[in-house]
Amino acid sequence: MNHQSFYSLTDKVAVVTGAATGIGAAIAERFLKAGAHVVFADIDAAGARARAGQLDGSGERSLVAPVDLTQAHEVAGLVERVLDRFGTVDILVNNAGIAGPTKPLVEVSEEEWDQVMAVNLKGVFLCCRAVLPTMLKNRSGRIVNVASIAGKEGNPNLAPYSTTKAGVICLTKALAKEICRQGVYVNCVTPAVIDTPILRQVGQETIDYMISKIPMGRVGNPEEVAALIHFLASDECSFTNGACVDISGARATY
Numbered sequence: 001m002n003h004q005s006f007y008s009l010t011d012k013v014a015v016v017t018g019a020a021t022g023i024g025a026a027i028a029e030r031f032l033k034a035g036a037h038v039v040f041a042d043i044d045a046a047g048a049r050a051r052a053g054q055l056d057g058s059g060e061r062s063l064v065a066p067v068d069l070t071q072a073h074e075v076a077g078l079v080e081r082v083l084d085r086f087g088t089v090d091i092l093v094n095n096a097g098i099a100g101p102t103k104p105l106v107e108v109s110e111e112e113w114d115q116v117m118a119v120n121l122k123g124v125f126l127c128c129r130a131v132l133p134t135m136l137k138n139r140s141g142r143i144v145n146v147a148s149i150a151g152k153e154g155n156p157n158l159a160p161y162s163t164t165k166a167g168v169i170c171l172t173k174a175l176a177k178e179i180c181r182q183g184v185y186v187n188c189v190t191p192a193v194i195d196t197p198i199l200r201q202v203g204q205e206t207i208d209y210m211i212s213k214i215p216m217g218r219v220g221n222p223e224e225v226a227a228l229i230h231f232l233a234s235d236e237c238s239f240t241n242g243a244c245v246d247i248s249g250a251r252a253t254y
Contacts, residue, residue, distance in 0.1 A: 006236065007034060007230055007231060007234040007236055008034060008035055008234070008235075009031055009034040009035050009036035009091070009230075009233065009234060010034070010035035010036070011035065011036075011037070012031075012035070012036045012037070012090040012091055012233075013036070013037045013039070013082065013086040013087075013088050013089050013090045013091070014031050014036045014037065014038050014039065014090065014091035014092075014093065014233065015039040015041055015065075015078070015079075015082060015089060015091065015092045015093070015127070015131065016028050016031070016038060016039065016040065016041060016093045016095060017041045017042065017067075017069060017093065017094055017095050017096035017123070017127060018041075018042055018095040018096030018097065019038070019039075019040040019041060019042050019048055019051065019052075019095070020040065020042040020044045020047030020048040020050070020051050021044075021047060021051070021196065021197050022194070022196030022197050022198060022222050023095055023146060023191075023194060023196055023222045023225045023226065024042070024093070024095040024096065025051050025222070026222035026223050026225065026226035027093055027095060027222075027225075027226045027229055027230075028040060028051065028052075028055060028062075029055050029226070030223075030226045030227070030229075030230050031091075031230070031233070032055050032056055032061060032062070034230065034234075036061070036090075036091070037061045037062070037063070037086050038052075038055075038056070038061065038062050038063075039062070039063045039064075039065050039078075039082050039086075040052045040062060040063065040064045040065065041065045041067050041069075041078055041096075042065075042066065042067070042096065043066065043067065043068055043069070043096075044066075045064070045066035048064045048065075048066065049064050052064050063081065063082065063085050063086070065078050065081055065082070069096055069119065069122075069123030069126060069127060070118040070119055070122055070123055070126075072126050075123075075126040075127055075130045076130055078130070079130040079131055079134070083134065088134060088138065089131045089134050089135065089141070090135075090138075090140065090141060090142065091141070091142045091143075091144075091233045092127060092128065092131045092141070092142075092143045092144070093143075093144045093145075093146070093229060093233065094123070094124040094127050094128070094143070094144070094145045094146060094168075095146045096119065096123060097119060097120045097123075097146065097164075097198065098115070098116060098119050098120065098161075098198065098201065099158070099161055099198050099199075099201035099202050100112060100115065100116035100120075100158070100160045100161045100201075101116075101160065102157050102158060102201070102202050102203045102206050103157055104157060105159040108159065108160060112160065113160050116160040116161055116164055117160070117163075117164055120161065120164035120165065120167075120168070121164040121167045121168060121171070124145055124168055124171060125171065128143060128171075128175060128186075131143070132179070132184070135183075135184045136179065136182055136183075136184060138183070139182055139183035139184075140183045140184070141183065141184040141185070142184075142185050142187075142232065142233045142234070142237065143175075143184065143185070143186045143187070144187055144188065144189065144229050144232045144233055145168050145171070145172050145186070145187070145188040145189075146168075146188070146189055146191070146225075146229075147165045147166075147168040147169045147172070147188045147189065147190045147244065148161070148162075148165040148190055148191060148192075149190045149191065149192045149246065149248045149251055149252060150162040150165050151163075151164075151165025151166040151167070151168060151169050151190060152166070152169065152190055152244070152252065152254070153213075153251075153252075153253075154166075155206065155209070155210060156206075156209070157203075157206055158202070158206065165190075168188060169188055169190070169244050172186050172187060172188040172242065172244065173242045173244070176241050176242030176243075177242060180241050180242065185232075185237060185240070185241045186241065186242060187232045187237070187240060187241065187242065187243045187244075187245060188243070188244050188245070189225065189228055189229060189232070189244075189245050189246075189247055190244055190245070190246050190247070190248065190252065191220060191225050191247050191248065192210065192213070192214050192219075192220060192247070192248035192249055192251045192252075193207065193210045193211055193214065193219040193220065194219060194220045194221065194222060194224075194225060195219045195220070195221050195222070196222055199219075213251050214248065214249040214250070214251045215249060215250040215251065216249035216250055217249075218249065220247060220248075220249060224247065225247055228245060228247050232245070
């Protein structure tokens with residue numbers, strides 16, 4: 001294998017949720033550069049169209065797919081659109097998520113709790129379930145879930161978010177064990193604080209707390225996370241399965 005083929009995604013079909021901004025946009029850009037066809041799946045239709053237009057002006061290797069990931073019928077419709085356009089699904093990156101309320105648990109409403117659970121955890125479940133029939137039929141596929149260091153350590157005043165990310169980690173491990181002999185790899189990444197629009201949803205006190213826990217003393221950037229996900233989505237990822245891979249500036253302790 002020559003150096004130009006390392007991490008090649010030539011002609012792979014990749015669905016990236018939350019692709020309009022932040023980590024998702026960085027992933028989409030990197031995948032396109034690696035030769036993939038990329039589906040920009042996002043509830044922000046205008047943002048997804050704008051980002052896809054910037055990265056793939058001709059539209060030949062991209063598909064913009066507005067979707068509410070909390071609705072099973074919309075997720076099913078997303079996969080149908082992908083199959084109609086590209087014929088298969090090789091890669092799924094479950095990146096979309098929300099921070100939810102930044103407040104003590106005692107002040108969190110049931111509606112706020114349910115919304116974070118629906119987007120951050122149910123959405124991952126629905127997307128995995130929707131792409132798996134194709135991947136299992138092909139006996140080939142890569143699923144990468146974006147969790148968070150909060151799912152391993154918990155962040156104060158972010159109990160709903162931390163809980164969903166712990167769920168994503170466990171879903172990753174359970175699913176990988178189910179299908180690891182059928183050619184489909186399932187891994188997750190656990191970023192610490194990354195400079196993305198979701199950070200604007202969190203109070204400054206909480207941001208300062210999170211940064212104080214990072215020995216490198218800075219936030220990460222979306223391109224750094226995209227680089228790690230690129231490996232996990234590639235054929236070079238051949239014995240890493242069911243893994244929770246940290247990208248936390250040395251914050252993670254296990």
